[in-house]
Amino acid sequence: MKRTRVLLADDHPLTLEGLRTFLAPHLESVGTVMDGRALVEAALRLKPDLIILDITMPLLNGIDAAIQIRKALPSVKLLFVTMHVNPAYLEAALNAGGTGYVLKSAAREELLEAIQSVIDGRIYLTPSLSTESLGRFTDPSRAAAALRLSMREREVLQLVAEGKAAKEIASVLTISVKTVEFHRENIKRKLGIRSTAELTKHAIEQGLVSL
Secondary structure, three states: OOOOEEEEEOOOHHHHHHHHHHHOOOOEEEEEEOOHHHHHHHHHHHOOOEEEEOOOOOOOOHHHHHHHHHHHOOOOEEEEEEOOOOHHHHHHHHHOOOOEEEEOOOOHHHHHHHHHHHHOOOOEEOOOOOHHHHHHHOOHHHHHHHHHOOHHHHHHHHHHHOOOOHHHHHHHHOOOHHHHHHHHHHHHHHHOOOOHHHHHHHHHHOOOOOO
16 A cells, blocks of 8 residues: 655754654655745645644744645645644644644654544644634734735745845845835834834744744
């Protein structure tokens, strides 16, 4: 029987290697990546059956990477394995097309159960989080602000929060410096934010970057 082909994405080398080694007897690993942009590129090139990914990754977070991947590969399974316990992240992952959500603190047996569930076409949610609790943890004003940003604005916001200069952002996104500045000013206007420090704080709250 053909083994499920899996692509692994996490910004911690030890986590990636641990996942790859643990899953080797069960799945065929087609690659590992450490940032969201590399994940999108690898997914489109390798076309795996399953992607196991984190939420907080450099250059492009897992949520936005998942949205881009889902558009191009509608049948791929997306299993988030993350440290984020706030159900708002679970909600965002599901809205991005995620088919599973497991905490990094979970036992290995739970990860295998989640993998089998999503491979079989079911959605797996870690038992400690439930859909009933989503609304209690979601800040409506923050969610509304996030919805006002386009995908490109979210990409610029994350890169600004990671401390990259306009020239670096332009290079990563293959756009002009002037366009970067235009997006940055739009982001500030939409979010009611004036400084880069406030932009960084917002990005951290949204899970686009880590502390």
